[in-house]
Amino acid sequence: MRKFTSTNAFNEKLINDSCGMGRALNIVGGRWKPAILYKLHNGTMRYGELRKSIEGISERMLVAQLRELEQDQVIERIVYPEVPPRVEYRMTELGKTMGPMLEAMSEWGDIHRANVADKYGNPGDGEK
Amino acid sequence: MRKFTSTNAFNEKLINDSCGMGRALNIVGGRWKPAILYKLHNGTMRYGELRKSIEGISERMLVAQLRELEQDQVIERIVYPEVPPRVEYRMTELGKTMGPMLEAMSEWGDIHRANVADKYGNPGDGEK
DNA sequence: TTAAGTACTAACAAAAAAGTAAGAAATGAG
DNA sequence: CTCATTTCTTACTTTTTTGTTAGTACTTAA
Structure with a gap:
């Protein structure tokens, strides 16, 4: 269970409240x-x-x-x-509205993988 | 510093490798x-x-x-x-390619906020 | 000599997320 | 009565993330 009084929890709420991206991340992240x-x-x-x-x-x-x-x-x-x-x-129904976002994330993840070696040592797929 | 041998780190890598969404989340999450x-x-x-x-x-x-x-x-x-x-x-330049994804996330976060009361007690903005 | 400004770094502590292992309920099959 | 099946719970440990506090380095200006 979380303490809603910790600075951490307070900051999470702050971001959740003020930023759509932060809120989306709270839901699909993990x-x-x-x-x-x-x-x-x-x-x-x-x-x-x-x-x-x-x-x-x-x-x-x-x-x-x-x-x-x-x-x-x-x-x-x-x-x-x-x-x-x-x-x-x-x-x-609300979940289904995530479609475009999920696809955008998936696509960009693939773009990133194609261009950048990750911290685990996998190379990017190369530029050409 | 992280241990790359923990189950936790192993699972993170697994998801990062196999799923564009997981990779995107690793980068924009936090x-x-x-x-x-x-x-x-x-x-x-x-x-x-x-x-x-x-x-x-x-x-x-x-x-x-x-x-x-x-x-x-x-x-x-x-x-x-x-x-x-x-x-x-x-x-x-690579960062700029995130644009559509960031916007999709931001928009969906706002959609969610408009429809669902959050766990902190803020009501959704209502349906009508 | 001392203070001011800027962009950090290091050591430590608290909180949260993730993992492990064991068990619980409900019921039909044998 | 015992076992198998399925969907979870619970208690506990480890790992990771986030926060706190106190510095550091370098130069200019007073």
Whole structure:
């Protein structure tokens, strides 16, 4: 849980309030959210499908990030009262409005990769 | 300094490598980068101007984030051999290609703010 | 000699994000 | 009664990010 009185939290709020970019980043940022959003961008998925298709994610992180995205109203959680349980996740209408932004980010990431070696030592793809 | 052997760092790299969005987020994400990029988007600025115009940022964070942006080759640092020192920062050509992405993020952040109350208690601007 | 201005740097502390491991509920199959 | 299945929880640790405070270097001006 966060303390809303720390300087850190205060600054986060300040930026969230004053800057659209800051707010967008608060929602799509984080280690796993890009992957989750990318998957759900292509359609509804069950919890287990997400877990299997996102390499390296732990259950705790998957649940946590799904919950945050749900709170931010960009995805929704649909529970089927079956046993064993079935839970599906999908984009909300508001979530779907992220499309252009997600594509712009994805494209620019690729542009950057094509031009710049990253800090892990992967070379850029070269200029020509 | 980071350990490149932690699971955390490994996962970061994995996402950076496989996903344009993840890579873009690594570059523009962080508490202060949106603000810095927004300022430099409008033109060259000196270190001190940036510091004064970005409310709440500490010198340490400003320098750190400028250094990262410089390493990622989206901004450049120009030192004038004067006394007292003068250092200017501005977008590189590659940095300027971020334009559409930054605008998409900014716009979507505003859309989200207009529709959703945030976790700090600010209401959405309402639907009608 | 001392202060002022500018752009930092270093050492440390606090807060937040991410990872690990184990378990829990609900129920049908055997 | 025990096991398997699925979707999570909980408690705890590690790693990373952010913030705080106090300097430093260099020259000019008083």
